[in-house]
Amino acid sequence: MVDRVLEQSKALTQVLSDDRKTRHLVPTWQDIDVLESINSALKPLQEFTDILSGEEYVSVSYLKPVLYLLKNTTLAAKEEDTDLTKTIKSKIIAYLEKNYNDPETQELLDVASLLDPRFKKDYISPENVTRIEDRVRVEMEEIARTEKRPHVSDTGATEKKGLRSVGSLFTKQTPSAAVRVEAVIDAELNSYLMVPVITGESDPLAWWKIHTVNFPILSRLARKYLCVPATSSPSERLFSASGNIVTCERACLKPEMVDIFCSERRSTNGPILSSVGGATDD
Incomplete structure (x- = not known):
């Protein structure tokens, strides 16, 4: 809005000056300076806001890189900035640090x-890397034990009481299941960390789909975390779409019909209310 006002400032001045009742609304040079200072601080944030508000791609893992860029590049004070611009930038940084400074949020x-x-x-503090890796290992162990994968299952247990083959007399003692679980998890995590990072434009979900065979346990953990949206925008859009569909005139719509119409609205991004005309009788 501010950018648009600055862009059309001459036209606004002309229109407001033509009417005696609105001449007092003509922006002064001080007003223009204030708007330019505000725009200089806020305009660069628009692109980051749009990225974090998306719902068709992974967004939660963008937060750490975005916060890093905002603090060190985008919102860094510049020589040409006015005092007001510098103040706004510093306030935004302080607000972000306050809201994302919670230890649980940082760990997530x-x-x-x-x-x-x-x-x-790349964007994890060096002093936190070991702790984050340990947490990942713990969660991988939980997944492995829950699934009881063949290579991490407990030994033992298919023998029938009183029946032993001759070959069983020569079987060597194998390590315990717990030891083998840790070995598998360490090997899988270390192998993943040794693989070079992919380009920023690549789809991490597509990468995990291809490498599920190589990292079977870690891929399940990735699905658990990478599905988290970075903002509440997707859920707010869904509530808005539902509010436009389930009106007082359509209060008898069945839940499955609402789901269908919401899905169509998200896919077409256009009005679909005309197709729901006779649905109130269901």
Whole structure:
């Protein structure tokens, strides 16, 4: 809005000056300076806001890189900035640090960043890398034990009581299941971290789909974290679409019909209310 006002400032001045009742609304040079200072601080944030508000791609792992760029590049004070611009930038940085400074939130973002093959450990603080890797290992163990994969299952248990083959007398003692679980997990995580990061334009979900065979346990953990949206925008869009569909005149719509219409609205991004005309009788 501010950018548009600055772009059309001459036209606005002309229109407001032509009417005696609106001449007092003509922006002064001080007003223009204030708007330019505000625009200089806020305009660069538009692109990041659009990226983090998307719902058709992984967004949660973008948060750490975005916060890093905002703090060190986009919102960094410049010599040509006015005092007001510098103040706005510093306030935004302080606000972001306050809202993302929670240890649990930071740990969630670090794990999501680690599981994104585009970033991995690039945006994790060096002192936190070991702790994040340990958390990933613990969660991988939980997944492995829950699934009871063949290579990490407990030994033992198919023998029938009282029946032993001759070959069983020569079987060597095998390590315990717990030891083998840790070995498999360490090998899988270390192999993943050794793989070079992919380009920023690549789709991490497509990468994980291809490499599921190589990282079967880690890929399940990646799906758990990378599905988290970075903002509440997707859910707000869904509520808005539902509000436009389930009106007082359509209060008898069945839940499955609402799901169909919401899905169509998201896919076409256009009005579909005309197709729901006779649905109130269902």
